[in-house]
Amino acid sequence: MRIGSVVIPGSTVLAPLAGITHLPFRLLARAQGCGLVCSEMISANGLHHGSPKTIRLMESIAGEKPLSVQIFGSDPDIMVEAARRVAASGADMLDINFGCSVRKVVKTGAGAALMRRPEDSGRMLRAVRAAIDIPLTIKIRTGWDPSGDEALFIARLAQDCGVDAVAVHPRTATQGFGGCADWSLIHRVKRAVSIPVIGNGDIETPEDALRMFDSTGCDAVMVGRAAIGYPWIFSGIEAAVHGRPVPDVTPAMRITAMTRYLNDVVRSIGEAHACRMMRSRLGWFAKGLPHAGQFRASLHHLSSREEALDKIAGYGALLSAS
Numbered sequence: 094m095r096i097g098s099v100v101i102p103g104s105t106v107l108a109p110l111a112g113i114t115h116l117p118f119r120l121l122a123r124a125q126g127c128g129l130v131c132s133e134m135i136s137a138n139g140l141h142h143g144s145p146k147t148i149r150l151m152e153s154i155a156g157e158k159p160l161s162v163q164i165f166g167s168d169p170d171i172m173v174e175a176a177r178r179v180a181a182s183g184a185d186m187l188d189i190n191f192g193c194s195v196r197k198v199v200k201t202g203a204g205a206a207l208m209r210r211p212e213d214s215g216r217m218l219r220a221v222r223a224a225i226d227i228p229l230t231i232k233i234r235t236g237w238d239p240s241g242d243e244a245l246f247i248a249r250l251a252q253d254c255g256v257d258a259v260a261v262h263p264r265t266a267t268q269g270f271g272g273c274a275d276w277s278l279i280h281r282v283k284r285a286v287s288i289p290v291i292g293n294g295d296i297e298t299p300e301d302a303l304r305m306f307d308s309t310g311c312d313a314v315m316v317g318r319a320a321i322g323y324p325w326i327f328s329g330i331e332a333a334v335h336g337r338p339v340p341d342v343t344p345a346m347r348i349t350a351m352t353r354y355l356n357d358v359v360r361s362i363g364e365a366h367a368c369r370m371m372r373s374r375l376g377w378f379a380k381g382l383p384h385a386g387q388f389r390a391s392l393h394h395l396s397s398r399e400e401a402l403d404k405i406a407g408y409g410a411l412l413s414a415s
């Protein structure tokens with residue numbers, strides 16, 4: 094797949110996940126062949142005010158590229174300024190969030206609220222498109238009405254405004270994450286536009302991804318929750334797409350990934366903060382495995398990198414013995 098001038102090496106995309114898809118997490122996805130990684134959503138207002146915390150969310154290194162940085166906001170001038178900052182940061186593409194339905198975001202006119210104000214959204218998209226040279230994408234939901242008409246309208250509008258690709262998470266704004274994603278809408282969007290369409294929602298296994306490709310004709314699949322603690326979802330999908338057997342994930346591979354994640358997070362935010370974060374996050378990698386509860390409990394008071402490495406090694410030994 095190609096998005097504007099950027100060639101995506103593969104057919105998978107890591108979904109933006111607020112509070113989760115920081116640089117160390119994205120590196121795990123890239124190491125498993127994910128074709129395009131996305132930052133978590135970044136406030137255009139925060140960039141406008143020069144908030145150091147917000148600016149840090151754009152932290153990137155060459156090894157994770159191509160990187161898409163997602164922003165949210167609604168004011169066209171502020172969005173243009175934020176888009177320029179993202180482009181200047183070295184991001185390979187800019188994504189605008191049209192799907193977030195959290196109250197705090199929607200009440201400012203951003204996220205999914207953009208889907209019910211197509212005229213304003215069109216003006217904003219044109220202004221952003223004119224301001225940057227890197228590819229521009231949007232990520233939408235079904236909209237506010239379950240018919241999907243808003244999604245079709247916004248996707249066509251985006252294409253007319255020069256947007257280079259659209260990601261579709263086919264749940265309504267009021268649905269949150271309940272019920273099932275309605276993949277038939279991805280198919281309808283794919284038929285309605287000629288730019289690449291990235292399908293998203295409820296992919297948990299490589300077989301799910303194949304079903305989404307088959308039933309929707311989408312150009313790539315985007316995976317969010319299933320990648321949390323399981324970056325091998327990307328290598329599994331790539332294998333399945335090419336008709337190869339999906340490789341087994343061994344305990345040793347999980348231990349290596351946990352160790353890498355720990356070390357990268359320590360490097361990124363410092364040992365003390367990283368250890369607090371790892372108390373819940375290392376457990377992600379043990380989901381569904383024997384002794385996962387015991388491993389998670391052992392992390393409650395984690396306070397140093399050395400201690401974390403010990404716990405990881407101990408869990409590895411437990412897994413190998415069972």
Ligand SMILES: Cc1cc2nc3c(=O)[nH]c(=O)nc-3n(C[C@H](O)[C@H](O)[C@H](O)COP(=O)(O)O)c2cc1C
Pocket residue numbers: 108109110111112113133134163190192193232262293294295296315316317318319
């Ligand atoms: C914890 C969490 C954070 C999310 N943050 C964002 C975000 O920052 N931007 C965005 O466009 N979507 C966000 N989403 C939605 C996901 O990108 C994705 O559309 C959704 O989870 C459906 O895909 P999945 O079934 O593969 O998880 C978030 C979802 C979750 C669960």
